[in-house]
Amino acid sequence: xxxxxxxxxxxxxxxxxxxxxxxxxxxxxxxxxxxxxxxxxxxxxxxxxxxxxxxxxxxxxxxxxxxxxxxxxxxxxxxxxxxxxxxxxxxxxxxxxxxxxxxxxxxxxxxxxxxxxxxxxxxxxxxxxxxxxxxxxxxxxxxxxxxxxxxxxxxxxxxxxxxxxxxxxxxxxxxxxxxxxxxxxxxxxxxxxxxxxxxxxxxxxxxxxxxxxxxxxxxxxxxxxxxxxxxxxxxxxxxxxxxxxxxxxxxxxxxxxxxxxxxxxxxxxxxxxxxxxxxxxxxxxxxxxxxxxxxxxxxxxxxxxxxxxxxxxxxxxxxxxxxxxxxxxxxxxxxxxxxxxxxxxxxxxxxxxxxxxxxxxxxxxxxxxxxxxxxxxxxxxxxxxxxxxxxxxxxxxx
Numbered sequence: 555x556x557x558x559x560x561x562x563x564x565x566x567x568x569x570x571x572x573x574x575x576x577x578x579x580x581x582x583x584x585x586x587x588x589x590x591x592x593x594x595x596x597x598x599x600x601x602x603x604x605x606x607x608x609x610x611x612x613x614x615x616x617x618x619x620x621x622x623x624x625x626x627x628x629x630x631x632x633x634x635x636x637x638x639x640x641x642x643x644x645x646x647x648x649x650x651x652x653x654x655x656x657x658x659x660x661x662x663x664x665x666x667x668x669x670x671x672x673x674x675x676x677x678x679x680x681x682x683x684x685x686x687x688x689x690x691x692x693x694x695x696x697x698x699x700x701x702x703x704x705x706x707x708x709x710x711x712x713x714x715x716x717x718x719x720x721x722x723x724x725x726x727x728x729x730x731x732x733x734x735x736x737x738x739x740x741x742x743x744x745x746x747x748x749x750x751x752x753x754x755x756x757x758x759x760x761x762x763x764x765x766x767x768x769x770x771x772x773x774x775x776x777x778x779x780x781x782x783x784x785x786x787x788x789x790x791x792x793x794x795x796x797x798x799x800x801x802x803x804x805x806x807x808x809x810x811x812x813x814x815x816x817x818x819x820x821x822x823x824x825x826x827x828x829x830x831x832x833x834x835x836x837x838x839x840x841x842x843x844x845x846x847x848x849x850x851x852x853x854x855x856x857x858x859x860x861x862x863x864x865x866x867x868x869x870x871x872x873x874x875x876x877x878x879x880x881x882x883x884x885x886x887x888x889x890x891x892x893x894x895x896x897x898x899x900x901x902x903x904x905x906x907x908x909x910x911x912x913x914x915x916x917x918x919x920x921x922x923x924x925x926x927x928x929x930x931x932x933x934x935x936x937x938x939x940x941x942x943x944x945x946x947x948x949x950x951x952x
Contacts, residue, residue, distance in 0.1 A: 677730040678763035680708075680786065685724040690842075691717045691849050698728050702849045707734040707792065715794045715850045716881055717843055718926045730763065734790035738783040744774040751790030761788050794850035801941035802873045804889055816876025816885055818908030824871030825911040827890030831867040832915055833952050834898060834934050841931045845945045852943035853897070853935035860902060860930040862921040866912040867896045867936070867950070875908050882933065883924025888912060893939030900927045 683694065695702040706715050708729045713719045727735055734751050748755045755774055759766045763786055772778045779785070802810045804824070810817040834856070841857030843849065866888055874887035882899035886906065889895050902922025906912055923930045936946045
């Protein structure tokens, strides 16, 4: 009979007993961890430790091979056995513009720009500009980043606060920023001048372009500034001087005498207007300036051809009829008897004289280009009882 190959526990070799005991010990430790709720944590810690050991092992193996030159030697021997490669043609480096394009395509560019522009510096000096055909106060102001009134305030000698005086070839002062140009007069007080332009004396003194020295300036009430010295007042402002006719009453028309020979005598009777206003000519589009108090233009310039009829916007009495000495040419002013007055300027002919009563829509003259005018048009103003010129667009009925 063959002997039974199976062994009872009592017959196990002695070397297997410690292994069984170790296994039982680890089982007991694991059960204790589970009872304490640390089983999951133990698994995580074990996983991390095992990963670290594996990484260290890989690093050690790779480092040993490369440091000993085993891989490099094998590679070199294989390269020597192979045929020598053919020479690779040299390709020139791409131009800088291509690199710049690639940089823009792939992310934020960090290449230095070859062509750079110097940032604009503050301007302290007054420059000049020659007016071109088609220029206006608005266009020139926009070209130099200024307000329209600054162009007028910087050129009173040439424009006299009247945008219609602008002519091609005229040389204008271009101020360095918005403000007023003032010509110093003998006996002027710096305090008074600053107050008139709504600034402090320090604003005028500290402007570099004025070249005023505090130490030699002396008393601000009588500063050492030579007469006719141009003084720039940065941020300064003032009221415009108006050469248009004032509110002319029927009973006191003499106040308009200084505006030219077209003034009329006293008028007591005549038509009274309805308070509504019709369009004063045949054309209905503008040519030139619109109503713009910022350029001292208190009316609208209506386009048309030489000789086009001019109509009374409302019924009333003519209180001015004739030439205006301040650039308006032939002018008619109608008092409507209800606080309103209308003005019609640059006429080529006048059909109604002083004291004439006219009805709404009646022809009072013909369109022209007399006075300071660059072409046939009607300059039309509408004034209320307070003597304030209002925007005709808000009242005219087309």
